[in-house]
Structure formats: C-alpha cells, structure tokens
Amino acid sequence: MAQQLPVAQALPDGQQRLLEGWLPLAQMANLRYGWGLSAADLEALIVVAAPRLRGAQSALEAQAILWFTYQRLKASIL
Amino acid sequence: MSNHGGGIKRSSWLTFRRRLLLVRALLRGPATSADLVGAINRELGAQGYPEAAAAALKHDFDALKGEYGCVITYNRPARQYALEDLGELALLDLPDDSLEALAFLEASFPAGSGHPEHTNLRALLERVVLLLPPTRQQQHRRRRSATRLGGGDGGGRIDLDTLTIVKYAVEERRELAFAYLSTFDADLPRHHRVAPYGITFRPEGHGYLDATVLEVTPRGGEAIHAAIDYRLDRIVAATVMVLPTVLPPIRPTPPSYVLRYTLVSQVACRRDVAVYFPNTQISYHDDGSAEVTATITNFWQARQILLRYGDACLVHAPPELVTLFQKTAAGLGRLYATE
Numbered sequence: 372m373a374q375q376l377p378v379a380q381a382l383p384d385g386q387q388r389l390l391e392g393w394l395p396l397a398q399m400a401n402l403r404y405g406w407g408l409s410a411a412d413l414e415a416l417i418v419v420a421a422p423r424l425r426g427a428q429s430a431l432e433a434q435a436i437l438w439f440t441y442q443r444l445k446a447s448i449l
Numbered sequence: 450m451s452n453h454g455g456g457i458k459r460s461s462w463l464t465f466r467r468r469l470l471l472v473r474a475l476l477r478g479p480a481t482s483a484d485l486v487g488a489i490n491r492e493l494g495a496q497g498y499p500e501a502a503a504a505a506l507k508h509d510f511d512a513l514k515g516e517y518g519c520v521i522t523y524n525r526p527a528r529q530y531a532l533e534d535l536g537e538l539a540l541l542d543l544p545d546d547s548l549e550a551l552a553f554l555e556a557s558f559p560a561g562s563g564h565p566e567h568t569n570l571r572a573l574l575e576r577v578v579l580l581l582p583p584t585r586q587q588q589h590r591r592r593r594s595a596t597r598l599g600g601g602d603g604g605g606r607i608d609l610d611t612l613t614i615v616k617y618a619v620e621e622r623r624e625l626a627f628a629y630l631s632t633f634d635a636d637l638p639r640h641h642r643v644a645p646y647g648i649t650f651r652p653e654g655h656g657y658l659d660a661t662v663l664e665v666t667p668r669g670g671e672a673i674h675a676a677i678d679y680r681l682d683r684i685v686a687a688t689v690m691v692l693p694t695v696l697p698p699i700r701p702t703p704p705s706y707v708l709r710y711t712l713v714s715q716v717a718c719r720r721d722v723a724v725y726f727p728n729t730q731i732s733y734h735d736d737g738s739a740e741v742t743a744t745i746t747n748f749w750q751a752r753q754i755l756l757r758y759g760d761a762c763l764v765h766a767p768p769e770l771v772t773l774f775q776k777t778a779a780g781l782g783r784l785y786a787t788e
Contacts, residue, residue, distance in 0.1 A: 385646075385700055386727075387746060388647070388659050388700075389659075390727040391745070391746065391747065392647060392659050392678070393649055394727070395652055395725055396650060398723050398725060399652040409724075410729045414727065424649075425647065425648065427648070427650060428612070429650060430650035430654040430656075431556055431654075433649075433650045
C-alpha cells in the first residue's frame with residue numbers, strides 16, 4: 372500500500388520560481404546540517420530568507436543566509 | 450653582585466617588552482619612526498626610548514629581525530615601517546574549527562572582489578592569518594582552497610558590474626538586455642531581452658538570473674514568456690543594459706507542468722527522498738520505490754536536477770521532459786556505446 376505524505380499548499384503566483392530556484396541549495400543545506408526539514412518547512416524557510424537571499428553574492432553566502440535564518444526560526448519557535 | 454644581576458634582568462626585560470610593544474604598534478599598520486617612538490614612550494614613559502632614539506630603534510629592528518625572524522620593510526617615499534611577517538613571534542594559534550571558519554569567511558569574501566564593504570573584512574582576515582605560525586598558515590591555505598572547491602567556486606567568475614546591474618534591474622523591476630552565450634551557442638552570443646525577477650545560487654556554486662524571455666535575436670529554441678535561468682557568468686560582460694520599460698505588475702506566467710517520476714528502491718527505500726520542486730508529493734510503495742509528483746515551469750532545470758539520480762529515476766510526465774530525457778539518453782548512449 373502506498374503511503375501518502377502531507378501535500379504542500381498551492382503556491383501564490385510568483386513564489387513558484389522563487390522556490391524552484393532556491394530549493395536545491397536549501398535541500399543541500401538540509402542534508403548537510405541534518406535539519407530534517409519537510410518539504411513544506413523548507414519552502415517556508417526559503418520564503419522567510421528570500422529578502423536576504425536577494426543580496427547573496429555567492430552560493431556560500433546564500434548557504435550562510437539559509438543557516439542563519441534556520442537558527443533564527445528555530446530560536447523563535449523554542 | 451645580586452643588585453647588578455637584578456639590574457641586567459630588569460634591563461633585559463625592559464628591552465624585550467619594548468620590542469614586543471614595537472611589534473604591537475606595527476600590527477596596527479605601517480608607521481613612521483616618530484610614530485613608533487611615540488607609541489613606545491606612551492606605554493613605557495621614562496623607561497621608553499631616549500631622546501636620540503634612532504639608534505636604539507634600529508637596534509630593536511635588527512634584534513626583531515635577527516632573533517625572532519620578523520620581516521620588517523621600510524617604505525622610503527612614505528618613510529614608514531611595515532611588519533610583513535611575524536616570524537617566531539607569530540604566537541596566535543586557533544582550534545581547527547576556528548581555522549575552518551576562517552577559511553569559510555575567506556572563501557565568502559574573496560580577495561579582489563572590488564566591493565568596498567569587503568575591504569575592511571579582507572584586511573582583518575589577512576591580519577589574523579599573519580598572526581598564525583607558518584605551519585598553521587600553510588594548513589590554512591590548503592583548507593582555504595578546499596573550502597573554495599567545496600563551495601563550488603569552480604564555475605566562471607561572475608562579472609561584478611554585470612551582477613550589480615542585474616540586481617539593480619531586479620530591484621527596480623525594469624527590463625534588461627544583454628548578450629548571452631548559452632551552452633548551445635557555439636561562439637557567437639545572442640541578444641536577449643528579458644523581464645528579470647531574481648538571482649539564485651545552486652549548490653554547485655553557479656549564480657543564475659531568473660527571468661522571463663521577451664525577445665531573442667536571432668531566435669533559438671527559447672519560447673517567448675518562458676522562465677529561464679540564465680547563468681550569470683555567461684552573460685557577456687559590458688553588454689548588460691537596463692531598459693526604460695517597467696515590468697508589468699504580474700509576471701507573465703510561464704506555463705507550469707505536473708512532473709511525475711519514479712525513484713527505484715535503491716534510492717527511495719530509506720524514505721528520505723529529497724524535495725527539489727514546489728508542490729512535491731511523495732508516495733512510498735511497499736517494494737521500496739517512490740512515486741513523486743510536483744509542479745515545474747522549466748524543463749531544462751528539472752532535467753539537470755533529476756539527472757543526479759542517474760538511471761534510478763524514470764520520468765513519466767510531462768511529455769516534453771520525457772522527450773528531453775530521451776534525447777539525453779540517446780546522446781549518452783552514443784557517447785558510451787561499446788563496439
């Protein structure tokens with residue numbers, strides 16, 4: 372029997388490309404740092420980090436921004 | 450005798466302390482002899498340099514060079530001394546984790562980036578590295594190159610003027626024109642007019658402009674109003690131009706497609722399949738395989754991402770992407786065909 376995972380919500384216009392663009396890097400960070408974030412959580416992380424990501428000059432800087440945003444979100448949740 | 454011995458000890462200690470203070474003053478930056486004498490005398494007062502300090506200062510420089518291997522240079526036009534290398538006085542050491550962090554910072558803010566805000570940071574990093582002993586400096590240099598490779602800095606360098614202009618166009622929501630050399634353009638770049646929406650970086654380190662195609666001259670295979678990820682390092686430097694036309698309030702929606710692919714048990718059996726596309730749904734089957742559905746707008750990008758699975762991934766839809774994979778598979782077949 373197939374097991375169905377939770378489905379991500381439909382996206383507002385404009386966010387599709389934002390997510391498409393950043394998901395590979397966010398997923399790499401998710402694996403590298405062992406965050407274990409779900410698809411929906413990763414998308415939320417990208418949306419929150421988007422304003423800072425726009426200023427990134429390199430993949431390393433973007434990765435650092437994702438890490439920073441994750442830590443901020445984690446701290447605000449705990 | 451004992452008083453005499455104590456006097457020598459005190460004198461030696463004072464000399465040693467004066468030389469350390471001299472090094473400390475030079476660590477702040479190049480300085481004239483008057484600056485250095487002033488700095489020492491402020492610290493040591495009457496026990497600092499005598500009135501005719503030039504000979505004593507030279508003696509201290511000689512000692513620092515001879516006894517501790519310091520490299521101190523003199524810039525004659527500026528009449529300034531500069532500490533180039535601390536030699537044996539490189540007393541700072543750092544844990545490996547800190548060296549890794551230092552390498553990360555160096556890779557993130559590379560030398561010669563031309564950004565004014567990076568200049569102070571670069572100077573700081575160079576100062577910290579200067580304080581490390583030679584063996585640790587060598588380790589740091591090796592680690593630094595590894596970090597750069599790990600960060601995927603292997604792609605072509607993005608022209609900073611191009612990046613600045615592209616960012617400006619994105620922020621101002623203005624059309625952008627540039628010459629672009631795609632993978633399929635042999636030698637001659639083609640002229641693209643686009644609506645720019647964002648810049649992204651991929652794990653391999655390349656930077657991309659997310660834009661909607663408005664016009665390409667001469668025309669190639671690009672569909673007008675398709676969303677394309679332009680590699681920033683392939684935009685021909687000095688051809689990028691912000692146009693007066695402001696973007697419409699709503700982005701021309703590129704057609705979106707339902708992506709469906711199967712991952713074989715070998716990669717899906719641990720039920721930790723990666724999410725690479727929006728609206729991803731994953732169904733795990735009893736045989737260990739997984740069926741994934743998602744939404745995409747860019748076939749080329751989807752192909753690049755799914756190719757990482759090699760022959761462990763079978764794409765079912767959309768048909769355009771299946772055709773792209775068939776072409777790729779045929780091409781790979783030709784490349785690897787055995788006689």
